[in-house]
Amino acid sequence: MSPAPFRFAAIGLDHAHIFGQVKGLLEQGGELVGLWTGDPSSAVAQTVKQTWPQFPWVENADDLYDDATIDLVVTAAVPGDRSEITVKALRTGHHVVTDKPGAISTEQLDEIERAVQESGKFWSVTFSERFEVPSVTKAGQLVREGRIGTVVQTLGLGPHREIDRVHLGTGATGRPDWFYDDSRFGGILCDIASHQIDQFLWFTGNSDGEVVHSAVGNFAHPDTPKMQDFGEILLKAGDAQGYIRVDWFTPQGLPTWGDGRLIILGTKGYIELRKYVDIAGREGSDHLFVVDDNGTEYLNCEDVALDYYPDLVRALSHGLDAAEQQQMFTVMRLAITAQQKAEKRGFAV
Secondary structure, eight states: OOOOOEEEEEEEEOSTHHHHHHHHHHHTTEEEEEEEOSOTTSHHHHHHHHHOTTSOBOSOTHHHHTOTTOOEEEEEOOGGGHHHHHHHHHHTTOEEEEESOSOSSHHHHHHHHHHHHHHOOOEEEEOHHHHTOHHHHHHHHHHHTTTTOSEEEEEEEEEOOSSOHHHHOTTOOOOOGGGGOHHHHOOHHHHTHHHHHHHHHHHHTOSOOEEEEEEEEESSOTTOTTOOOEEEEEEEETTEEEEEEEESOOOTTSSSSOOOEEEEEETTEEEEEEOSOOTTSSSSSOEEEEEETTEEEEEEOTTOOOOHHHHHHHHHHHOOOHHHHHHHHHHHHHHHHHHHHOEEEETOO
């Protein structure tokens, strides 16, 4: 049975996560009725045009906001601009799917929460490291089945590569200016560490948590002191602990943009994910290793079905699950808190 059709618009095309978002919505039967971005000359926007030349661009974003036939607005704008797009879309009657971070300040987050409550529409943050990674979906199934007992700790590593030739082609030479200014991208913890905060809460089954410690550093970019190339967070929630490390130090020799890893420690075993690459090992992505009293097991998870985008389509008719909606706000509030209280090291200002 085919998914029910729906109409969506893309407003703000500054981050490469827009490709996964648009692709996921199109695969669910969505009709992309228009695109707009503040910088149509950006590398991401130009790649969007090349990827989907059949979809129309508009000169004025209000033409999309004011279109009552559009069900949903998706955005991967500059992080600092996402809340403005979100609030305007909500208040003009559209659901919103936004790239992480969905907001970079508590003031922005509070305004989004008010707009969600007033509009009755949902706000979903695409934490792609959970929603678009089959090995994470499989690990969640194993944890829910009790394979490794009670989860007591997660260790999430989110290394990234500064020059992203994976998404933007071999000719890419650097990132846009906003990437080097924490007042626009939100800081490394608010930005990429939000993925790991989301996974910590999800795997431990907690609805909230506490930032015990956080730090950011700029160790390799003295000419751009507002850039943060390293960050760490220590979390706790109930009896569970979480450690997060994120950075921009992935060398060009790795065949993908980052060696994302997650280790989930339970009382009866543990799971390790090599999300994007098994270095000097098996080809492909989504490698899962599980160890319990019965021994060790390897699972290739590339073909595990994902449910984020099908769930979004169902939410258009029935609303986003209340617990999931609340987790979106909780994750971003924790990420912003970690960013605000972080110790600064190296060249960071």
